[in-house]
Amino acid sequence: MGTPAGIDSIAASSGEAAPGTAAQPESTAACPSAAATGAPARIALAGVHGFGTHHLRNLGRLQAAGAVDLVAVADPQPPAPGSVPPSAAVHTGLEDLLAATADLDVVIVATPIQTHAPLALAALATDAALYLEKPPVASLADYNRLLDVSAASGHGVQIGFQSLGSHALAAIREQLAAGTLGTLEGISATGRWVRDRAYYKRSRWAGKRSINGVDVVDGVATNPLAHAVATALRIAGARTTADVASVETELYRANDIESDDTSVIRIRTTAGLPITCALTICAAESVEPYVTLHGSSGTAVFHYTEDRLVVETAAGRTEETYGRDDLAENLLAHRTAGVPLLSSLRDSGAFMLVLEAVRTAPLPTPIGAGHVRWEGEGEAAHAVVAGIEEALERAGREHLTFSELGLPWAVSAPTSFPVPAA
Known part of the structure; x- marks a missing residue:
């Protein structure tokens, strides 16, 4: 920058x-x-x-x-x-x-x-x-x-x-330690939101990769749905740059912008766990995003904006909503009493590798007009990518990019980011 x-x-x-x-x-x-x-x-x-x-x-x-x-x-x-x-x-x-x-x-x-x-x-x-x-x-x-x-x-x-202040994260750790889900085989983050034309006109940096040579990186995975990526990484135990083995990106855009609005980010931790983030702000309607733990004996779905955790196994289905610690209060407690930070700069290293992969990737591939419909009028109109809801679910579940799924508008290919040696 x-x-x-x-x-x-x-x-x-x-x-x-x-x-x-x-x-x-x-x-x-x-x-x-x-x-x-x-x-x-x-x-x-x-x-x-x-x-x-x-x-x-x-x-x-x-x-x-x-x-x-x-x-x-x-x-x-x-x-x-x-x-x-x-x-x-x-x-x-x-x-x-x-x-x-x-x-x-x-x-x-x-x-x-x-x-x-x-x-x-x-x-x-x-x-x-x-x-x-x-x-x-x-x-x-x-x-x-x-x-x-x-x-x-x-x-x-x-x-x-x-x-990252959600008490549900501790509950997830307990579920994993108890073997409730069996062997954890992978994690997916799914986000489908709606952003209209006005969203990209609210400021001069909206939807930009850079301004006058200064990096911005305002893409779907790095700003609107950045919490999905960060939360998935935290659940996977990937905090620092040393915890990430590989990052692949496949970036697209339906809007007339510089940055991506519909993308798959595929990550593998140094422990070998796959994390796939399938994200868009070009959905038909907004749905609260979620992170899914795929286990050999069940799944856990964390709706992180609601602090709500749904666990499904052969024994049945449970759902619970948890509390949350405020990050400002946590920082005050850290300053006065040495309480560990919940979302420290160092523990953002894994997320920053994802951001760097997006920043250095090729320009997002435009999605053909035949695969995009517009809903609404004027500045309130928003793009909807055809079949995006099913595509996001499949990408996360199968740990595949859009092109690997064979979607007709996915004419790009995943780009591997050279993760720096720890």
């Missing part, structure tokens, strides 16, 4: 609430109180629009409990009236905020993908811990640089994969 001319110059928020991320339930853990932790943690937020609105709501909850004090925000666009506490200073960029604000405990960065690296580095130059929205950065080189800087600083860095 190239270095922008100035950190403040490209720090505009996306303007969309949670691009591709469903609304998350609030934490079920007890909120840390000022009495328990001393003075409220001093928080700064970069990016108050788009997914920044989620952070504003969550910080409001924590501030009401006495756990935090939102002392400053930064965004080139003014905050919505009443969205920021009157006591919080408002800046147009993070550089100005950091220069004017002392003794910060945590900096949260919820800005466009291409700004993550410079803003994260600026935050780590202070004495604050960092909460960085997903995806962490837009290239493996920037990830490695950020990893080195964070290690040298000694500050915690939490990555905003909220699904």
Whole structure:
């Protein structure tokens, strides 16, 4: 990723609430109180629009409990009236905020993908811990640089994969340890969402691979459905770059964009477990995404936006909804008490290999017009790839790409990414 001319110059928020991320339930853990932790943690937020609105709501909850004090925000666009506490200073960029604000405990960065690296580095130059929205950065080189800087600083860095705070993950580990599913033979992640023409016009970086030589990598697997990939990797035990043996990509697009909107990512861990992520934002209707564990004696389906786990074996079917730990609270506990991070920068290494595979892959192959229908009118119209629902299911179940399934519009072929030696 190239270095922008100035950190403040490209720090505009996306303007969309949670691009591709469903609304998350609030934490079920007890909120840390000022009495328990001393003075409220001093928080700064970069990016108050788009997914920044989620952070504003969550910080409001924590501030009401006495756990935090939102002392400053930064965004080139003014905050919505009443969205920021009157006591919080408002800046147009993070550089100005950091220069004017002392003794910060945590900096949260919820800005466009291409700004993550410079803003994260600026935050780590202070004495604050960092909460960085997903995806962490837009290239493996920037990830490695950020990893080195964070290690040298000694500050915690939490990555905003909220699904990794789900208590269902512990339940899945228990199911696997107990042998409920038999031998785990593979994992699939399935995502089928709808995004209309307006989605790609909400900001200048939407659907871009790069802007003026600066990497963006706003593809279906790296932004809208990035949680599906990250969650599948975590369940497979693939956290760091050393946990991934191979990555293959097969990228397509139905929309007139640079990046992919319909893709298969096939991963194999160093333990030999296959993970296949079959994802689209060109479905007929949106369905909550899910990660499936395929065992020799049963399956477990984790609907990660709902924290809902469905297990089916010869003994029957069970379904349970779990709670979730809030990542901001977890970062505060890490800073004050050394509690392990749920979604650390280092544990995002496996995901970053997938992002790098997408970034360096050939341009997405356009899906022929004869295989795409458009539903809706004007900016609300959205593309629907013919037969995509069945194709996603088969790809995940059989660990095959679209071309290997023989789909008529899949005229590309899987591209192997040269995974760097650990």
